[in-house]
Amino acid sequence: MPAAGGGPGRGALPRASVPVTSGARPGRSRRAAPAVPPTVEPMRAAFVERLGPPEEIVYGELPTPRPGPTDVLVEVIATTVNPVDAFVRSGLFATPVPFPFVVGRDLVGRVLQAGPGAADFSPGDMVWCNSLGHDGRQGAAAERAVVAADRLYHLPPGVDPATAVALLHPAATAHLALFAHGRAALGRTVLVEGAAGNVGTVLVALAAEAGARVVATAAARDAEYVRALGAAEVLDYRAEDVGERLRAACPDGVDLHLDTSGRNDLGTSVDLLARGGRVVLFAGARARPELPAGPLYMKGCTITGFVISHATAAQLAEAAGTVNRLLADGRVRTRSVETLPLSATAEAHRMVEGGATRGRRLVLLPGLDAGGVVG
Numbered sequence: 001m002p003a004a005g006g007g008p009g010r011g012a013l014p015r016a017s018v019p020v021t022s023g024a025r026p027g028r029s030r031r032a033a034p035a036v037p038p039t040v041e042p043m044r045a046a047f048v049e050r051l052g053p054p055e056e057i058v059y060g061e062l063p064t065p066r067p068g069p070t071d072v073l074v075e076v077i078a079t080t081v082n083p084v085d086a087f088v089r090s091g092l093f094a095t096p097v098p099f100p101f102v103v104g105r106d107l108v109g110r111v112l113q114a115g116p117g118a119a120d121f122s123p124g125d126m127v128w129c130n131s132l133g134h135d136g137r138q139g140a141a142a143e144r145a146v147v148a149a150d151r152l153y154h155l156p157p158g159v160d161p162a163t164a165v166a167l168l169h170p171a172a173t174a175h176l177a178l179f180a181h182g183r184a185a186l187g188r189t190v191l192v193e194g195a196a197g198n199v200g201t202v203l204v205a206l207a208a209e210a211g212a213r214v215v216a217t218a219a220a221r222d223a224e225y226v227r228a229l230g231a232a233e234v235l236d237y238r239a240e241d242v243g244e245r246l247r248a249a250c251p252d253g254v255d256l257h258l259d260t261s262g263r264n265d266l267g268t269s270v271d272l273l274a275r276g277g278r279v280v281l282f283a284g285a286r287a288r289p290e291l292p293a294g295p296l297y298m299k300g301c302t303i304t305g306f307v308i309s310h311a312t313a314a315q316l317a318e319a320a321g322t323v324n325r326l327l328a329d330g331r332v333r334t335r336s337v338e339t340l341p342l343s344a345t346a347e348a349h350r351m352v353e354g355g356a357t358r359g360r361r362l363v364l365l366p367g368l369d370a371g372g373v374v375g
């Protein structure tokens with residue numbers, strides 16, 4: 001089980017909090033903010049006092065966290081809910097969290113205050129982070145958040161915060177899957193299953209850009225979309241003969257197999273692999289497939305897995321370069337974004353957990369609660 005943190009540390013939140021709503025639908029009222037320095041001003045946040053279902057999420061007041069010398073205090077403009085945020089909140093993904101624990105991993109915002117050891121950042125800079133809310137760090141679902149300077153990146157000019165925050169997690173995940181764990185090589189065959197989803201979209205685009213021959217599976221309605229991203233062949237995953245079609249589409253075998261659907265049918269995956277091929281697992285937290293050990297070792301293949309939660313700050317910074325390039329050129333975007341007020345965080349967790357967000361990303365905007373301008 002994740003452990004509660006000890007005494008107040010970097011970005012620590014004193015325990016006093018004022019609940020406004022508990023797992024309830026969004027409210028729109030807001031108290032006038034007192035005219036005090038940002039380090040002591042209370043803020044609205046979505047937090048839990050213990051791990052559990054979405055109903056544990058309280059939307060209420062917490063003190064603004066205090067940045068340390070190498071930290072940056074950020075005004076959150078947009079945050080989002082990823083499947084992993086529900087895993088952390090429920091305890092399915094075990095990671096240390098301090099209570100009261102602000103949920104949420106990703107943010108786009110504006111710098112309010114930068115410590116002396118955070119010289120790359122100045123008040124007013126537009127920035128983003130995709131590694132809050134786990135491993136002892138407080139989360140992003142608040143009006144303000146403290147981010148360590150080595151986990152914070154500048155947002156390219158002119159990029160819409162809601163559009164950006166929706167892409168951060170899937171795009172960084174796709175980069176890590178291909179380049180940190182998949183060792184994608186130019187001219188190789190990469191099979192992306194679930195290619196039209198959030199992560200799949202970026203996997204196809206990046207693998208094709210890196211020179212791979214991308215074979216993809218997606219719903220028939222998404223075939224053109226996936227082809228336009230750079231896939232050489234797109235097969236309907238619902239087709240009865242999809243296995244045979246995949247074998248025909250990959251005559252020399254698959255060098256890298258990535259399944260975003262979480263089905264993780266290792267029998268088929270290993271059968272499709274070329275000699276020395278690799279399966280990278282990163283979805284399907286509850287999957288328990290059978291492993292075809294014989295064919296796997298006889299072909300000298302590898303199965304590995306990863307979660308972005310374990311990526312180092314250096315790996316995330318490298319991925320951030322790719323994410324910023326994608327944000328700046330705008331070619332790869334999340335297909336559908338729904339914006340909600342921050343006070344709807346519990347509802348958003350319910351939707352993500354219940355699978356009600358298929359095909360779209362939920363973006364939470366603290367500015368909508370304040371009734372103010374977003375961005």
Ligand SMILES: NC(=O)c1ccc[n+]([C@@H]2O[C@H](COP(=O)([O-])OP(=O)(O)OC[C@H]3O[C@@H](n4cnc5c(N)ncnc54)[C@H](OP(=O)(O)O)[C@@H]3O)[C@@H](O)[C@H]2O)c1
Nearest residue numbers: 083173194196197198199219237260261282283306307308
């Ligand atoms: N390990 C990590 O660090 C990490 C990071 C980010 C995400 N993830 C995980 O990655 C997974 C994908 O996330 P996402 O945001 O990309 O989800 P998503 O947008 O829902 O994409 C999943 C895709 O899989 C497709 N699909 C469903 N059943 C399929 C099947 N039998 N064969 C092939 N494709 C199928 C879906 O198509 P339809 O639309 O037709 O249903 C959808 O396009 C999630 O499980 C998430 O938790 C892991």
